[in-house]
Amino acid sequence: MSDEIKLQNWKRDITYHAGAFVVAQSVDDIVGIVKDRERYPSPVRIKGSHHSTTDCIVAEGGTVIDITKMNKILNIDKENKTITMQPGVLHIDAARELEKHGLQFYVNCEIGNLTVGSGACTATKDASYFAKGEQDWEFGQVNSYAIKFKAILPSGEMLEVTEDDPELLAAMRSSYGMLGAVVEVTYRVKEIRPMTVEHIVYHIDEFADRLPELVDQKRSMMLYLMPHLDQVVVEYRYDGPGPLRSHTFPWRLRNWAWKTGSPFFGRVVSQFVPLQGLRGVLLNAQNRLVGLVMTKLIRGKNTSPADQIIHYPETAPYAAYTFSIWGFPRDEYPQTIRKYFQFCKDYLKDNGYRCDLLNVGYHIAQDTSSLFSYTRKWPCVTIDPVATGSTGWKAFLQAYNEFCLENNGKPLLNQTPYMTPHQVQASFAEEIEIFQQYRHQYDPEDRFYPQWFREMFESKPGQGGIA
Ligand SMILES: Cc1cc2nc3c(=O)[nH]c(=O)nc-3n(C[C@H](O)[C@H](O)[C@H](O)COP(=O)(O)OP(=O)(O)OC[C@H]3O[C@@H](n4cnc5c(N)ncnc54)[C@H](O)[C@@H]3O)c2cc1C
Structure with a gap:
């Protein structure tokens, strides 16, 4: 329809058409919109930076409220170690402001454009x-440290959720806008500490055999996976000696390579090198070079945790990557990662496609803080295929999703593309039931319930569904 508004996610691989689009400046704007059902059609969805890689953002024919202009940091409480913000504040801006106050987030996602709401x-x-102080793993999910929410309900009333009601808080942390538009959020933060970073390359067998021992070293582990070279590079991070140094060279190099250098190379190879064999040689050579650079150059003793956060351009440039992710039980990961490497090799042989960027993975603590937490049942290690999104990527991910379900994986509803309702329901059967009870309570007329979530939560085999 001519007056519908075309919207896209960051990578422009998801397109939808809203019936109304408003850039909200205040809580009153949001209250006015949700109450006016004639002018503003359902479903009402909140738009952050639209960096999600699934249809969780889609409000086909509905109302999209962009909250990115509601971006004030309202309070930093040094004594109680909290930060309170409007929802449109960017993760990177908040992290840099905390740094000035001698504080830091517990979880420093690499994505700086993430809105805090x-x-x-x-x-x-x-x-x-x-x-070290608590002698325990911290959580690896941002929402686990969100301790107070203010959200606008379909009635226009304000819902306040705190740690006094842990079950509702867990549902709110996984609500994707379905329990209200988040207009203010408070995160728990901690004193900033210098961070050491270093990289070590392992053969897949050595990594898999030694995983329990590596975990016992009690260092944060991000993995760079090279299935076609049988190698894993582990990025270790742990408390370092002072004084803390900000904007350091190793992180600037790592962030440039990740944001621009590698995606540019991957895209050029995928686009302009027609021969599969030659593409493989070039991608393998680049993987080897990246491994070398990481081990030799990307190391620092006393870097700032905020340095690892990247500010991406507003929309994806030519050199940009996309990805998926599933988390797997840590105890089974030695077998799972070997099987994944074999899966990639077999897939290349059978279908002529391989990811044109390094895959990654994260070691993440068990965590029941949010209802759709992918680590509710066990500590996990993830496998995140990463690519420029060239021809073949979608089919690869669809096959990958099947592989993951067969290997006890759990997905992320905003970051695991092309899931089927069966895969979502098999992953979160009990949690969907609990969530729907809260949703019926706070949104009885489905004002905030979009088509994609309806499909994922309710569609049964034989009823079709969105792939
Ligand atoms: C290049 C790139 C790198 C990335 N790197 C990482 C990474 O390192 N770690 C990581 O965890 N993720 C990463 N992501 C994924 C990204 O962090 C998540 O998809 C995140 O949800 C995006 O946040 P957003 O602000 O863009 O929200 P959107 O994508 O706009 O929205 C996501 C969902 O949240 C809802 N929502 C947003 N704001 C509100 C609000 N105020 N109230 C209620 N509901 C709301 C929306 O309706 C939607 O359902 C990356 C994505 C890209 C494209």
Whole structure:
């Protein structure tokens, strides 16, 4: 229809058409919109930076409220170690402001464009850090540290959710806008500490055989996976000696390579090198070079945790990557990662496609803080295929999703593309039931319930569904 508004996610691989689009400046704007059902059609969805890679953002024919202009940091409480913000504040801006106050987030996602409202009510990932003081793993999901929400309900009333009601808080942390528009959020933060970073390359067999021992070293572990070279590079992070140094070279190099250098190379190879064999040689050579650079150059003793956060351009440039992710039980990961490497090799042989960028993975602590937490049942290690999204990527991910379900994986509703209702329901059967009870309570007329979530939560085999 001519007056519908075309919207896209960051990578422009998801397109939908809203019936109304409003850039909200205040809570009153949001209250006015949700109450006016004639002018503003359902479903009403909140838009952050639209960096999600699934249809969780889609409001086909509905109303989209962009909250990115509601971006004030309202309070930093040094004594109680909290930060309170409007929802449109960017993760990177908040992290840099905390740094000035001698504080830091517990979870420093690499994605700086994440809006803090979205971070509080969706799934995220970063490698769990080991807290020396508590002698325990910290969580690896941003929402686990969101301790107070203010959200606008379909009635226009304000719902306040705190740690006094842990079950509702867990549902809110996984609500994706379905329990209200988050208009204010408070995160727990901690004193900033210098961070050491270093990289070590392992053969897949050595990594898999030694995984329990590597975990016992109590260092945060992010993995760079090279299935076609049988190699894993582990990025270790742990508390370092002072004084802390900000904006350091190793992180600037790593962030440039990840944001621009590698995606540019991957895209050029996928686009302009027609021969599969030659493409493989070039991608393998680049993987080897990246491994070398990481081990030799990307190391630092006393870097700032905020340095690992990247500010991406507003929309994806030519050199941009996309990805998927599933979390797997840590105890089974030695077998799972070997099987995944074989899966990639077999897939290349059978279908002529391989990811044109390094895959990654994160070691993440068990965590029941949010209802759709992918680590509710066990500590996990993830496998995140990463690519420029060239021809063959979608079919690869569809096959990958099947592989993951067969290997006890759990997905992220905003970061695991092309899931089927069966895969979502098999992953979160009990949690969907609990969530729907809250949703019926706070949104009895489905004002905030979009088609995609309806399909994922309710569609049964034989009823079709969105792939
Ligand atoms: C290049 C790239 C790198 C990435 N790197 C990482 C990473 O390192 N770690 C990681 O965890 N993720 C990463 N992501 C994924 C991203 O963090 C998540 O998809 C996140 O949810 C995006 O946040 P957003 O602000 O863009 O929200 P959107 O994508 O706009 O929205 C996500 C969902 O949250 C809802 N929502 C947003 N704001 C509100 C609000 N105020 N109230 C209620 N509901 C709301 C929306 O309706 C939607 O359902 C990356 C994505 C890209 C494209």
